[in-house]
Amino acid sequence: MSSSQLLRIDDPHTTRQPPALLRLAFRPFYLLAAALAAIAVPLWLAGYQGLLPLDLLWHSHEMVFGFAGAVIVGFLLTASRNWTNLWTPRGASLAALALLWIAGRAAMLATGSAAPAIALAARAIDVAFLPAAAWALLRVLLRANSRRNYPVAAILALLSLANITYHAAALGWLAISPLTPVHGAILLVTLLEAVIGGRVIPMFTANGAPGSKPRSLAWRDKAALALIALTALAWLLAAPALLTAALAFAAAAVNAARLYGWAPPSTLRVPLLWVLHLAYAWIAGGLLLLGFAALGLGSASSAFHALAVGAMSGLIIGMVTRTALGHTGRPLKAGRAESFMYYLLEGGAVLRLCANIPGGKRDQLLVISAACWSAAFLLYLIVYTPYLSQPRLDGREG
Numbered sequence: 001m002s003s004s005q006l007l008r009i010d011d012p013h014t015t016r017q018p019p020a021l022l023r024l025a026f027r028p029f030y031l032l033a034a035a036l037a038a039i040a041v042p043l044w045l046a047g048y049q050g051l052l053p054l055d056l057l058w059h060s061h062e063m064v065f066g067f068a069g070a071v072i073v074g075f076l077l078t079a080s081r082n083w084t085n086l087w088t089p090r091g092a093s094l095a096a097l098a099l100l101w102i103a104g105r106a107a108m109l110a111t112g113s114a115a116p117a118i119a120l121a122a123r124a125i126d127v128a129f130l131p132a133a134a135w136a137l138l139r140v141l142l143r144a145n146s147r148r149n150y151p152v153a154a155i156l157a158l159l160s161l162a163n164i165t166y167h168a169a170a171l172g173w174l175a176i177s178p179l180t181p182v183h184g185a186i187l188l189v190t191l192l193e194a195v196i197g198g199r200v201i202p203m204f205t206a207n208g209a210p211g212s213k214p215r216s217l218a219w220r221d222k223a224a225l226a227l228i229a230l231t232a233l234a235w236l237l238a239a240p241a242l243l244t245a246a247l248a249f250a251a252a253a254v255n256a257a258r259l260y261g262w263a264p265p266s267t268l269r270v271p272l273l274w275v276l277h278l279a280y281a282w283i284a285g286g287l288l289l290l291g292f293a294a295l296g297l298g299s300a301s302s303a304f305h306a307l308a309v310g311a312m313s314g315l316i317i318g319m320v321t322r323t324a325l326g327h328t329g330r331p332l333k334a335g336r337a338e339s340f341m342y343y344l345l346e347g348g349a350v351l352r353l354c355a356n357i358p359g360g361k362r363d364q365l366l367v368i369s370a371a372c373w374s375a376a377f378l379l380y381l382i383v384y385t386p387y388l389s390q391p392r393l394d395g396r397e398g
Contacts, residue, residue: 018091020391024081024398025088026327027388028098029074030320034384036067036105037313037377041370048366057170058108060182063308065130065163066105068189071316072159073097073133075196076152078327080137081398084144089136097132104129111170123167130160155192159185180236183300186308187232190283193315194225194255197283201276202262204322208273208332212266216258224258227251231287241294248291256284271334272322275342279314282306282349302356309373310349317345317376321384328387329394337383341376348372 021027040062047054077088089097107122134156141149165181168174198221202214231251234244259280267273286306292298321338325331334342351369355362392398 017391017397018094021389022091022094023391024090024327025077025094025097026074026320026323028094029070029077029101030324031381031385031388032098032101033067033070033074033316034320034377034380036062036070038374038381040067041374045367045370057178058111060179061163061166062105062108064182064185064189065126065159065166066101066108068308068312068316069130069133069159069163070101071320072156072189072192073101073130073137075319075323076137076156077133078323078398080140080146080149083149084140084146086140086144088140093136097129097136100125100129100132120171123171127160127164127167130156130163134160152192152195155188155195159188162188183304184232184236186304186312187228187235189312190286190307191225191228191232193280193283193311194228197276197280197315198224198258201280204276205262205267205273208270209263209266212263214262216261220254220258220261224251224254227254228287231290235290235294241296244294245291248287248294252284252287252291255280255287259284271339271342272318272332275314275318275346276322278346279311279318282310282314286311299356302353305352305356306349309352310346313345313373314349317341317380320380324384324387327392327398328390329392329396330387337379341379344372344376344379348376 017023040059043052044054044056044059046052047058048056080086081088104126107125110122111119134153137156138153140146141153162181162185165174165176165184166178169176169178169181198216202216205212205214227247228251231244231247233239234247259277262277262280264274264277264281267277286303289298289303289306290300293300293303321334321341322332325333348369348371351365351372354360355365355369
């Protein structure tokens with residue numbers, strides 16, 4: 001073999017690259033998730049007003065398994081490339097995974113009005129995406145013997161199981177409410193957020209907030225994760241109310257203490273940081289509300305919207321901006337557009353909780369909340385589509 005042939009094989013700049021949009025999973029999946037976020041909530045509101053044949057279950061499913069599922073897969077497949085130095089799906093294989101996600105979204109729109117056989121096939125299409133993504137992730141982790149990250153793949157597998165359970169319940173095959181696996185999925189995502197947040201938020205803070213001294217304590221980190229998991233099990237298994245509430249309150253307190261150790265006041269002038277800290281604060285707040293709901297002193301809806309709209313969506317908007325900037329070779333600095341996205345999302349989260357207050361103007365608040373939340377992701381699409389569909393500015397791979 002000649003020296004020129006060796007050069008063509010070993011030099012990434014001379015190796016044929018896939019189109020920029022298909023070079024790493026974050027690129028298509030961040031854009032697809034943002035597009036769904038911009039469209040799905042207004043569609044649900046139209047259904048809520050009786051203008052379209054869409055119900056609460058469609059909305060709940062798509063926000064967790066569709067929207068969050070796409071971001072989680074995009075993030076994990078991109079991060080595992082860094083964790084293992086092995087290629088995750090790219091090019092044609094990544095396109096196939098993205099098309100499977102798109103097919104799932106189209107299929108879910110058809111489940112409400114289609115004939116039973118077609119609806120069953122549509123649900124099968126939706127079910128296929130998360131296991132396929134989990135297997136793609138697990139293969140890379142196994143090849144690299146990345147034992148530390150096996151639990152992350154396990155959470156994605158459990159999310160797949162929650163989606164299967166949702167469809168079984170919706171079809172009447174299981175004698176449970178379809179909202180139960182949706183709640184389980186939100187709690188699983190909350191656990192994943194606590195895992196990933198514990199890894200990256202203190203590091204990002206130390207690097208991005210001069211003079212900050214974030215502290216992580218191993219015992220507190222383990223307790224924070226364990227208490228979220230125990231709270232989830234207690235809620236889903238309908239444990240005695242006092243036990244569930246005690247676990248939820250303990251989980252809220254420990255996760256709040258964990259966040260305090262990461263020096264949140266030092267991030268107030270750095271939007272890329274405070275958005276992550278504020279989202280983690282929503283985890284503690286959502287767990288607190290869940291404890292009150294267990295005691296009958298509040299609604300489960302408020303607790304799960306705090307975890308989904310405040311915590312999950314807040315961490316998503318923070319991470320899809322930060323990681324997209326970093327992985328496209330751009331400075332890690334939020335401009336006016338990013339700051340506006342963050343304000344819109346946080347305003348939408350607060351208004352969504354206010355809509356649950358008895359005696360308030362629920363319908364009006366729902367509309368304003370949905371407009372803020374969807375506008376945040378529409379703005380992301382406008383600003384980040386050029387970033388994610390073009391090669392890195394620094395010429396590096398990915």
